[in-house]
Amino acid sequence: MYDLLIKNGTLIDGTGAPRFAADLAVQDGRIARIAPQITEPARRVIDARGLMVSPGFIDTHTHSDGTILDPGSTGYNHLEDGATTELAGQCGSLAAPYYGEYSPDCGVSEETYKEICQSYTSFFAYADSIPHGANLAFFAGQGPIRGKVMGLGAGKPNEAQLEEMRALMREAMECGCLGFSTGLVYTPSVFAGTEELIEIAKVAHAYGGVYTTHIRGEGNQLKDSIEEALVIGRASGIPVNISHIKVIGHHNEGASREIIDYIEENQKAGMAITADQYPFTGGSAPLISQIPPKYLTEGKETGLRRLVESAELRRQAEWSIFHETDEFESNIYSAGYAGCLIAGAYKTTEHVGKTLAQLAEETGKAPFDAAIDLLAANEGIVQGIYFSQNQSDLLRFLSQPWVMAGSDWSDYAAPVDPATRAGGHPRAVSTMVHRLELIRDNGLWSLEDAVHRLTGMPAAVYGLPTIGRLKEGLAADITIFDYAALHTEADYDHPFRRNRGIEYVIVNGGIAVEHGAFTGLKNGKVLRMSR
Ligand SMILES: [Zn+2]
Structure with a gap:
């Protein structure tokens, strides 16, 4: 009795070799058998007809x-x-x-x-x-x-x-x-x-x-x-x-x-x-990392406090962002304030989804001042998306x-x-x-x-020989998908929408995703380099 049997799928083995039709059986977290037809019973059978079966x-x-x-x-x-x-x-x-x-x-x-x-x-x-x-x-x-x-x-x-x-x-x-x-x-x-x-x-x-x-x-x-x-x-x-x-x-x-x-x-x-x-x-990167590092050599907290306290220091830092680009390239320089979207704010979540330019306009502040105040209000924890x-x-x-x-x-x-x-x-x-x-x-x-x-x-x-291929004896990490149907539904306004076309995701023999949705199973392990 196998733990899991994937039947009727098209296997793509991860080596670049041509696809082939086969069944795949899983036992104790590993790929136990790959054969044209496997008829032994299994605790769970997935019918993968019309789907691609590939290594995770x-x-x-x-x-x-x-x-x-x-x-x-x-x-x-x-x-x-x-x-x-x-x-x-x-x-x-x-x-x-x-x-x-x-x-x-x-x-x-x-x-x-x-x-x-x-x-x-x-x-x-x-x-x-x-x-x-x-x-x-x-x-x-x-x-x-x-x-x-x-x-x-x-x-x-x-x-x-x-x-x-x-x-x-x-x-x-x-x-x-x-x-x-x-x-x-x-x-x-x-x-x-x-x-x-x-x-x-x-x-x-x-x-x-x-x-x-x-x-x-x-x-x-x-x-x-x-x-x-x-x-x-x-x-x-x-x-x-x-x-x-x-x-x-x-x-x-x-x-x-x-x-x-x-x-x-x-x-x-x-x-x-x-x-x-x-x-x-x-x-995307933390907003604090868009401030030239020379202003943060005493740590983020101290650096941020000094910038909040001194208008002159803020003026210098902003000048550096736009003029000392050989020294440090900030995304504020390359994307502009209108191209910096607030994607996460630890405390002031009401600011998420706005650009720095919008935030400046709403608060009546200069854009760089608005950015520094935003960082200060969030203990430095603000994630940005930069369109550049x-x-x-x-x-x-x-x-x-x-x-x-x-x-x-x-x-x-x-x-x-x-x-x-x-x-x-x-x-x-x-x-x-x-x-x-x-x-x-x-x-x-x-x-x-x-x-x-x-x-x-x-x-x-990266020296991880137990994963990445469909081969008997290797970890049963498997992704089953409908190639023609694969589609990203998420965008910057709706970044949590679920993909179309991913049917099953199997980690060490356990089904972690079924019909595109997480099952709640946490079956992953820590892997170590081995050459
Ligand atoms: Zn990086």
Whole structure:
């Protein structure tokens, strides 16, 4: 008696090989058998006639390392998007090791947070001890590594400090991290120089890790910033992944051509370079990270207080945003106040769904003053969406065989009413589905290739051999969908609407999504890199 039998489906095995008709049986969380016809009984049978049966999708870029601390977190949004594994700890941030920064919206008290996050070892022990919606694997964020050793300020590490950073990186890799991430626009990651990053990269590389990076600039500085990532890759030998690859700034439209040529040239020369991408032109990041980092070197709280108190300092900071763009590219500069949408506000939720320009008009304040007051009223916790990217560059990157999918979002807790207006981003619920929809409607890839880049390819790139393929013995992570019907219903006004076309999502043999909706099952595990 099998636990689960999927009958009459069309299997796409995740390797890029042609689809084939077969039945698939699941036992004890693993794929037990794949055969043209399986007649043995099963506790549960799914009739997949007319549907595609593929490995569960891998969301290669999420920020759920913070949200999973909350026991109420489900990650239903990623599951309903067809993702069965999330790679978290991106953009230089992982909740561990604790270095003095705490966000009160993370779902646990500061005391508990400190305890869980005191080390990689304690963080992994906690993550192992609680159920997750999808499987999770983690990068070590370079922000906490630097923050723990050097605090929040600028400055170059001395040899003793470098050795401390290397030791933390070693511990992270021993715990099973996939490598390390940077967020070179965020404090304190932003203060790290290339040489410092090379030293950390050498340690991660010795364990088989990957370097994934939110680069310093994605607009005017795009080429230079990618070059820095490749310098780190070349000097340390580590494979490089460019996070949420994009071109920021309408005046930079078309720059993807040059970037693609540059990356391919280096791939031909032998470098391992990949990227991840979300398929929407609205970027998103905390609003506080749009303030030049030099105003936040004493921490967010102090920096924000000083900006609230001094009109002169606010004037300087705003001037810097619009004039010192070589030093730091703020989304306020590239999108303008009218292109900055408030997607989340920890306290003043009545402001969600407005642009900064609208908020300024309503409050009769100058836009930058309105932004600072908004941050202050929300203890710095405001999420923004910034409209400054171009669909043509998005599609050009999507057409590259080395680009994978990453939502760049985190797990939601209890399911939100799909009719809810504003307060999220469509990529939170529909990165995989929208990507497949764009590929299908623009004729970019065969479905087999498209699925490979969502499954077998990321599993190989990141050293996760038990997932990403339909093969006997591997984890029974399976997504069953109607390719012709796949459709993203969510948009910026209705960011919680449910996708069409995802029928079942199975995590470690358990049915987490049925007819497109989360069943409540949290069957995900923590995965560790294995090469
Ligand atoms: Zn990022």
